Amino acid sequence: MNARAILAVGAAVPVVLVLGVTLTAAAAGTIDQLPGDCLPTNASGTPQPGAGEGAHLELNAAQRANAVIIYTVGAKMRLPHRAGIVAIATALQESHLVNLGNLGANNDHDSLGLFQQRPSQGWGTPEQIMDPVYASxxxxxxxxxxxxxxxxxxxxxxxAVQRSAFPDAxxxxxxxxxxxxxxxAKGLGRDPSAGCGIVGGWTAPVVAxxxxxxxxxxxxxxxxxxxGASRGTPIRAASAGVVIVAQCQTTPADWGCNRDGGISIGGCGWYVEIKHAGNVMTRYCHMLARPAVTVGQRVGAGQILGVVGTSGNSSGPHxxxxxxxxxxxxxxGAVDPVPFMHQHGIELGKK
Structure with missing residues (x-):
């Protein structure tokens, strides 16, 4: 049986039929609260080719309902919020969220459904692939x-899933x-940031x-x-803002940041500075490798900036x-981060 979604994106209609189970929005939230997802939508931090060009697409109710089906299937599988973003973006590219049947000569080989999955490639029977729940x-x-x-x-x-001839699309x-x-997520009563430790727009850069x-x-x-975080620990933006510095800083300069520093080496190594609302600035030093963000990029609270290392003036990973x-x-202009973050509801140094 094909899935029938009767909850449109952002609508207050309370029911979705998914995987043979009727869920109210409230019940879905209590049964399957999603794991927290603090990752950026672009995890590498580098602008992707053509990012945002699809924003002009106007979606009808059926397309929005298909997006809800895709997302809710991932929620029922207890996958993080980010998985839903990946899946919906894929379906937007493959079908514009339209459950495409056999288009004859216009089909890409035997591709069908929301994700243009192919029976000949082991995705399922044509009838199965045309079921949005099964396809998702x-x-x-x-x-x-x-x-x-x-x-x-x-x-x-x-x-990595689709192996498209147009990988950047x-x-x-x-x-x-x-x-x-x-x-x-809101329609299902879920908070995508749950578990990320974000309070009032602030979070700890690491838990250590x-x-x-x-x-x-x-x-x-x-x-x-x-x-005292271990090498490779993700470093997160303490709050939303704009990246104003993302560079290597060592003395002597020719030491560079692509190797461990030491107490005789000066500078922050690979580091990032972010300007926040209220003329607040935060700085993150001694990263392992080039930051995952670039100058001018807007970041959200909890977004990964890079990982812990020991570049620059550093005696060990931190x-x-x-x-x-x-x-x-x-x-x-520096203030003690511990009382500052405490005032914003964040206790630093907790393991």
């Missing part, structure tokens, strides 16, 4: 078998898919103990706190984190 389930089953899909950009993850649908997935305090004894020029007020990026 098969897409997710293949997605989760892709190693590291959670860290891929949307277009990379989609291509999915990128243009990211903004639309993100909006549709967000609306679908503080191993060196702000301007502690013998370190009056230590204008931040050091977290994150050096600073907070500056009044737009002053120098030491005079």
């Amino acid at each position: 389930t098969k897409f997710y089953q293949r997605l989760v078998r892709v190693k590291g899909w959670e860290q891929m950009s949307v277009t990379e993850a989609a291509q 999915y990128a243009k649908w990211e903004p639309v898919a993100t909006k549709l997935a967000g609306d679908a 103990p503080i191993v060196s305090a702000f301007r502690g004894p013998g370190r009056p020029d230590h204008h931040g706190v050091d977290f 994150l050096h984190f600073e907070v500056h007020l009044g737009g002053d990026s120098n030491g005079t």
Whole structure:
């Protein structure tokens, strides 16, 4: 039996028929609360070719209902919010969220349904593929078998499943898919940021103990706190803002950041600075590799900026984190991050 969705994106109609189970929005939220998803829609941080070009597409009620089906199937499979974004972006590219049947000579080989899946390639029978619930389930089953899909950009993850002749085409649908997935999550009573530790728009950059305090004894020029996080730990933006610095800083300059630093090396190594509302600035130092974001890029709270390393003036893997007020990026503008973040509902140093 083909799926019948009667919940449109953003609508208040309370029921969706998915996987043979009728769910109210409230019940769906209590049964299958999604894992938190703090990853950016573009996990690599680099602009994807053609990103946003699909924003002009006007969707009708049937198309929006198909987006809800796709998202809800992923929710029932207990997949993170990001999986829904990837799946919806894929269906936007493949079918514009229209459940396409046999188009004769206009078909791409024997491709059918929302994802243009092919019976000849093992996706199922034509009747199965034309069922949006079945087609969505098969897409997710293949997605989760892709190693590291959670860290891929949307277009990379989609291509890993679809193996399209146009691998960059999915990128243009990211903004639309993100909006549709967000609306679908709300319709199911889910909070995509649940579990990310975001409170009032702020979150801890890492979850690790503080191993060196702000301007502690013998370190009056230590204008931040050091977290004893292990090498490779994701570093997240403490709040939404605009990236104003993303670069390598070492003294001597020719030491570079693509190798470990040391106590005789100066500078932040690979580091990022973000300007937030209220003229607040945060700084993240000693990353392992080039940051995952670029200058001028807008980031959300919890978005991955890079990973913990030990580049620059560093004796071992850790994150050096600073907070500056009044737009002053120098030491005079630095404040202790612990009480600052406490005022915003975030307790730093908790493991």
